[in-house]
Amino acid sequence: MSTSNTDGALARLARFCYRRRRLVLLTWIVGVIAVAVVGFGYGAAPDNDFTGGNSESAKAQELIERHFPEQQGxxxxxxxxxxxxxxxxxxxxxxxxxxxxxxxxxxxxxxxxxxxxxxxxxxxxxxxxxxxxxxxxxxxxxxxxxxxxxxxxxxxxxxxxxxxxxxxxxxxTPPQGPAESVGLLAAAVILFIAFGSLVAMGLPIVTALLAIVAGLALMKLVGYLVPGPDFTLVFGAMIGLGVGIDYALFIVTRYKDSLQEGDDPESATVKALTTAGHAVLFAGVTVVIALLGLVVMGQRLMTGVAVATSVIVLVTMIAAVTLLPAFLGFTGYKINSLRLPRRAQRGNQPVTGASRQRRTPAERWAGTVQRRPVIAATLAGAVLLVLAAPTLSMRLSQPDASVQPHDRSSYTSYKILSEGFGPGYGAPLIFTTQVDSTDADLSPVVEAVRNTDGIAYATPPRVSRDGQAATFIAFPSTGYQDEATANLVHKLRDEVLPNAPGGRNVLVGGPNAATIDVAEESGSRLPLMIAVVIAISMVLLIALVRSVTIALQAAVMNLLSIGAAYGVIVAVVQWGWFGPALGFPAAMPVTTWVPMMMFPVLFGLSMDYQVFLISRVREEYERTGDTRTAVARGLAGTAKVITAAAAIMIAVFTTSLLGPDIAVKQGGLGMAVAVLIDATIVRMILVPAVMELFGKANWWMPGRRASKPAPAAPVRLEEQAGV
Structure with a gap:
């Protein structure tokens, strides 16, 4: 039996938490209560002002706030x-x-x-x-x-x-309601099926819940330093619940395996933390780094979202390697208590040599894919590309009253105003400029705007009390969400105002123009964020698995699965396919922050699953020197834990559809689809097919001799991955 590193920092931490479990548990409980009281009682209020920066609408808003204070509020x-x-x-x-x-x-x-x-x-x-x-x-x-x-x-x-x-x-808008509770219940059912024990099921859930309470409270306190919008808490709870349960799942799984191999509870705890705990730390750091990639977007509130959600991931990661070992100290051999009857009978039987040789369904499936790798990779890639195709037509905006549930008063107001005053009444454009005196004349500019195709009517101009700025409002003939409205804003800025007498210094602002500016700025910066997240994650993965080829494969496959998720969101939300059935009252553009938020979260999670699978494959390859055998056995050894982890993520993300927030629903749907695709098409088809095609080239690393595989390492890479 292979041994793990029992003298490192993680081993010492495991022993401390196991032996001082009462102190660790008490510290966590007191700490969570204290942080919760301060955070939920005195935390920062959310900030939903997405304006700011150097956009034209931001400059217009600054001018209005300075010279027209009566228009504020x-x-x-x-x-x-x-x-x-x-x-x-x-x-x-x-x-x-x-x-x-x-x-x-x-x-x-x-x-x-x-x-x-x-x-x-x-x-x-x-x-x-x-x-x-x-x-x-x-x-x-x-x-x-x-x-x-x-x-x-x-x-x-x-x-x-x-x-x-x-x-x-x-x-x-009603409160979030039972969405998180339903997700928690679904996770409990999945864990019970995976472990077959109520005790083993409860440990990941209790650990995750304590971490989430502390993490959410800290998120509210962090809001004083980097403010975030009101969806941050809902999104943070969703991510924290998913990763918190998953991280604890990997450690508990390794602990149970060690007990079955004959270790005592303390040794099993040390082994679980030095193997699965090592993977959890890598996984958590990867997700945090990916989330902090949002800082590249240069948007104040998205930076707040990045920092706040990173905090909750860090807290869940710390709970998994400190609080969970203490819980394991209390459970000991009782980890398998309260088992399912059919599991109890099977679980007491020793593992024989014949059972070890029996091929699992996952191993047989890998063999099937490996016999036709070109066909499998081509079909899987084609499916992902077809799903991703709608992404090319993605439009970004912010939800308005037109996409609210039809029984709400705000939607009724929108319908009445659109009927009586035109759909553009809810999408006013506010024009403003600096002037020299109260006698300034903006009439030529107003007339040019009024005569522009797409403008329903414009108000007369008025000058501020201090005589330093003037403003007027124009109403489009199209609505807030219409693409024609965005085109109109560009036409006014690029053609109409520059050619009107005195119009070159007139700024176009207002909520509608601000939404357009933020959406376009986000779209232009999204490729940069993607590049930064991919580059940093690849460096981490290369360091762990020691292969440039596998890191490149992971990056491409993750991009394909996320692209497919983007495509599904566009089809459901923007094109309206099955939208009403999934809680989207009308077809609408994708909410601006959803693609930005989805990418780092999903890329980090996909890298986690990649590590759990490839580390096991690597260990088998170093043992056998045969890529086909290594892939089949690696897939067989990780299929159960990855499937359970993915199922928990899907359940948690899908339950967001039960909530009232349209934007959060979009993000939850997209992430659930991405995890589903990643756990099925990517891990079960693309990975074994592509690795079969690459053969020994999978393990290419500059400076490494390719003569033959290295001997088995003293510390199993399987154990480093915790599976």
Whole structure:
């Protein structure tokens, strides 16, 4: 029986945590409670302002904030539709009652009634609107929820009312609900099937839960240094739950194997940490480095997401190599307690020589692929390329009211306003420029914009009180999500404004233009982030498996699987294939941050699975010198643990579809698809086929003599991978 390094730092850590298990557990419990109280009680509020940087919309926003302070703060928009017209006595009574209720709220400022301003009403008097300023920038969504309820309750068959605006959408969005709980339950079922023991099932879950609570609390504290948007916590919980359970799964699996080989609990704990723990540390560092690749995007909030999610991965990794060994000290030989009856009978039987020689289904499948490697690789590659093809038409944007569930007041407001004032009412373009005095004349610029195809109408210009800036608003004839709106913004910037008298210094801003700028900046920087993440991950993988060829294979295969996941997202979200069935009410562009966030997470996870598989293959190759045998045995030895780990990830990511956040749903769907593809097409078909085709070239490394394989190492690479 091969031995592991029992004198290294990990071995000493394992012995300490095992022997001082009560101290370690108490430290973790006290630490988690303390961090949770501080983090959840006093953590930083989320920051959802994706503007900033050097984009034109960011400069326009800065100018407006400096010279038009009265325009700051959130607003709500009340949309009204009366079948008999808003002047019908019954309709007017109902509408004025709602207006009075909104005006009496402590969180709203002065507003204009549509009965006092004809510009707020359509020509046929059937549709009206009014803007309701919120009195304080710090208004909470819970304070806006009663206003939404008031408007919804007043609607009936004759008068329809809807309350729109960012805070109205937030107030109506329900909490995440049972999504994480369902994911946790699914993970428990998978672990119970894999281990056949309630005790073995519970250890990864309890370890992951304690780590997630501490990690989420730390994420809120980190928000003071690098702020992140509100989806960071949901996304962090999803990633933390997946990797936390997976990391503990690898260590518990190795511990159980060591007990079966005859080790005592302490020796098994040391071996598990010096083998699987080594792989967990590599896996965690890989994911963290991949996540920090988001910093390359140069976006303030995405940097916050990168740092915050890296924190939760680090906490789960630390829990796996400290807290879990302490738990193993408490369980000892009882790790297999409360087993399934059929497993209990099988688990007590000794492993005979004949059973060791019996080929597993995974090994037989690898042999089938290896007999026709060209066909297998071609078919698998073709499937991945077909799935990835829709990626070429990917469009990026931010969700707006048009893609909200149709029973929400914000969607009702959007529909009424689009019908009465055009779909571009929710996509205003704010033009601003510096001027010399209050007498500055922007009329030629306004006229040029008003006469541009795609502009529905434009407001008269107005100058700031200090006489240093002027602004006006134009409304497109197309909606927020329409590609034509983005094209219009470019036309205004590139053609219309430069050719209008005094228009060269006019900036185009507003939420719509900001979304377009962020999406285009993200798309342009995405290749750089991909290149950085791939380069760093390849260096780490080369150092671990000592092969340039395998590192290149891993990079290409990971790109194919992630590209396929991107393609599936485009087909479902943007093209609308099966969208309603998966919780997407309408076809929409892909949310800007989703591809950025998906790539580092998935590349890191894919590299983890690659390490677990290739390390075992490498160990078998050094033992036999035959690539075909090494691949078949390596696949057989890792198939169960990788399948269980992937199944847990898929279950956790898929449950995001149960939540209310459209963007988080997109990310969860994409990552679930990517892990599924990686665990099936890539690991089960592409890897054995490609490695069969490369033969001994798989192990090419500059400076290494290729005469014959090196003798078996004292420390098994299988053990380094923990499988």
């Amino acid at each position: 959130d607003t709500l928009t009340l949309a009204i539709k009366a079948d008999k017209g808003i002047d019908d006595p019954a309709a007017r009574q109902k509408i004025e009652k709602v207006l009075a209720g909104l005006a009496d709220s402590a969180v709203t400022g002065p507003m204009t009634s549509p009965y006092d301003d004809k510009s707020l009403v359509t020509a046929d008097r059937r549709i009206a609107r009014t803007t309701i300023p919120l009195s304080d920038k710090e208004v909470d969504k819970t304070e806006v929820k009663p206003l939404v309820d008031l408007v919804k309750a007043a609607s009936d068959d004759s008068v329809t009312l809807g309350l729109g605006g960012y805070m109205a959408e937030k107030a109506e």
